[in-house]
Amino acid sequence: MAEHYIPDDLPTRIRHYIDGEFVDSVSGRTFDVLDPVSNTTYATAAAGQKEDIDLAVAAARKAFTAGPWPRMKPRERARILNRIADAIEAQETRLAQLETFDTGLPITQAKGQALRAAENFRFFADLIVAQFDDAMKVPGSQINYVNRKPIGVAGLITPWNTPFMLESWKLAPALATGNTVVLKPAEFTPLSASLWAQIFKDAGLPDGVFNLVNGLGEEAGDALVKHPDVPLISFTGETTTGKTIFRNAAENLKGLSMELGGKSPAVIFADADLDAAIDSTLFGVFSLNGERCTAGSRILVHQDIYEEFCNEYAARAKNIVVGDPHDPKTEVGALVHPEHYAKVARYVEIGKTEGRLLAGGGRPEGLPTGNYIAPTVFADVMPDARIFQEEIFGPVVTITPFADDAEALALANNTRYGLAGYVWTNDLNRAHNFSQNLEAGMVWLNSHNVRDLRTPFGGVKSSGLGHEGGYRSIDFYTDQQAVHITLGTVHTPKFGAPAAQ
Numbered sequence: 001m002a003e004h005y006i007p008d009d010l011p012t013r014i015r016h017y018i019d020g021e022f023v024d025s026v027s028g029r030t031f032d033v034l035d036p037v038s039n040t041t042y043a044t045a046a047a048g049q050k051e052d053i054d055l056a057v058a059a060a061r062k063a064f065t066a067g068p069w070p071r072m073k074p075r076e077r078a079r080i081l082n083r084i085a086d087a088i089e090a091q092e093t094r095l096a097q098l099e100t101f102d103t104g105l106p107i108t109q110a111k112g113q114a115l116r117a118a119e120n121f122r123f124f125a126d127l128i129v130a131q132f133d134d135a136m137k138v139p140g141s142q143i144n145y146v147n148r149k150p151i152g153v154a155g156l157i158t159p160w161n162t163p164f165m166l167e168s169w170k171l172a173p174a175l176a177t178g179n180t181v182v183l184k185p186a187e188f189t190p191l192s193a194s195l196w197a198q199i200f201k202d203a204g205l206p207d208g209v210f211n212l213v214n215g216l217g218e219e220a221g222d223a224l225v226k227h228p229d230v231p232l233i234s235f236t237g238e239t240t241t242g243k244t245i246f247r248n249a250a251e252n253l254k255g256l257s258m259e260l261g262g263k264s265p266a267v268i269f270a271d272a273d274l275d276a277a278i279d280s281t282l283f284g285v286f287s288l289n290g291e292r293c294t295a296g297s298r299i300l301v302h303q304d305i306y307e308e309f310c311n312e313y314a315a316r317a318k319n320i321v322v323g324d325p326h327d328p329k330t331e332v333g334a335l336v337h338p339e340h341y342a343k344v345a346r347y348v349e350i351g352k353t354e355g356r357l358l359a360g361g362g363r364p365e366g367l368p369t370g371n372y373i374a375p376t377v378f379a380d381v382m383p384d385a386r387i388f389q390e391e392i393f394g395p396v397v398t399i400t401p402f403a404d405d406a407e408a409l410a411l412a413n414n415t416r417y418g419l420a421g422y423v424w425t426n427d428l429n430r431a432h433n434f435s436q437n438l439e440a441g442m443v444w445l446n447s448h449n450v451r452d453l454r455t456p457f458g459g460v461k462s463s464g465l466g467h468e469g470g471y472r473s474i475d476f477y478t479d480q481q482a483v484h485i486t487l488g489t490v491h492t493p494k495f496g497a498p499a500a501q
Contacts, residue, residue, distance in 0.1 A: 020207030
């Protein structure tokens with residue numbers, strides 16, 4: 001096995017960024033950060049507490065109420081957003097190396113994340129310049145228009161699976177619309193988040209507009225959610241945590257956008273392009289190490305093609321290259337953290353009692369250390385099985401047969417989740433009708449997850465609350481104020497006036 005790659009100039013200390021300065025926690029507390037290949041500590045990160053969140057929110061609040069950022073014209077903000085995108089693209093290789101080192105994602109997939117992060121900033125730079133709002137006229141008597149205003153300090157809580165890119169999903173629209181932010185990145189992967197500070201400073205973002213506090217969810221994240229001066233929370237993460245945030249945000253009636261867990265079905269009908277469906281469903285669950293909320297982790301296959309699909313799918317899964325994330329040949333790298341590795345490994349063992357193991361089933365040969373799990377395929381999985389119902393968030397997939405469209409739909413909708421769905425058929429009527437009956441916030445027909453930034457992103461049921469993406473992000477990060485102007489004489493009842501003689 002090749003020597004484990006370690007990026008140059010790796011920091012040994014990761015600090016908060018508050019009001020334009022890198023700072024330690026007030027308490028001096030820290031936590032260890034591991035790399036997922038060696039599972040050794042490579043850095044300590046400042047562990048944010050309530051007092052650190054208070055300082056970050058105060059800086060963001062001051063920048064919002066007294067600073068230039070919310071008052072800039074959209075074109076001025078767009079110029080800075082485009083400079084941010086330029087800086088991200090200029091650092092693409094470095095960003096990918098750090099992301100791969102921190103998360104265990106294969107280097108070829110990490111490179112794509114940096115470019116997508118840059119595109120998020122370019123997209124919202126364009127959108128705020130093109131943004132316009134409604135005006136409604138009642139000829140001769142009234143004109144009404146919508147005045148859109150930034151809300152204030154946005155609290156952004158992000159996950160560890162593709163951290164830098166997912167942080168950009170929230171940072172770009174929150175900043176584009178004139179808000180200030182406090183970012184609380186995932187504690188497993190704080191490395192790439194620490195790069196935002198210099199990128200923003202160099203691009204000309206005023207101090208206090210962007211603030212970052214590292215720390216545990218139950219400490220720093222909890223304090224951010226409960227802070228009375230943070231009117232907005234955007235959270236991506238696990239459903240149980242989302243429910244806790246929902247409860248804690250209720251006290252101050254905060255705006256919430258939550259993209260939570262998923263157990264998304266990929267439904268393969270007998271008339272599908274089988275080769276394309278196999279390519280897509282392999283990529284859909286094994287890319288990003290299976291650590292993706294929209295993974296098509298339940299494959300439902302028509303009984304007429306079931307055995308053929310299972311045999312071909314399993315053969316391909318056995319050939320997937322598992323190895324060091326920095327090797328360009330690697331297709332599945334190391335899971336993010338030993339805690340998560342242990343969780344996925346437990347589900348693999350549960351799966352051996354709930355389905356027919358076709359591929360994988362544990363640690364791959366030749367990789368005795370690190371958080372590696374071979375791509376694992378279970379067939380003949382019943383809908384009451386835990387591996388069918390529960391989000392595993394790793395390179396593990398279930399395959400289940402169905403007899404007809406009605407059974408396929410019942411199986412597809414038979415979980416508490418409803419984030420994504422994938423449908424493979426060449427029947428146009430079936431494609432549209434089946435998709436519309438899926439309990440899913442997003443559906444892809446004859447495709448894996450290819451994102452259009454203009455479309456809403458979000459789920460139903462236990463997969464989320466609200467949507468972001470395109471104009472939905474503009475809606476979430478702004479208040480819409482209706483302004484009414486009378487053009488003629490207003491006929492108002494004269495309460496309390498003397499009666500006419």
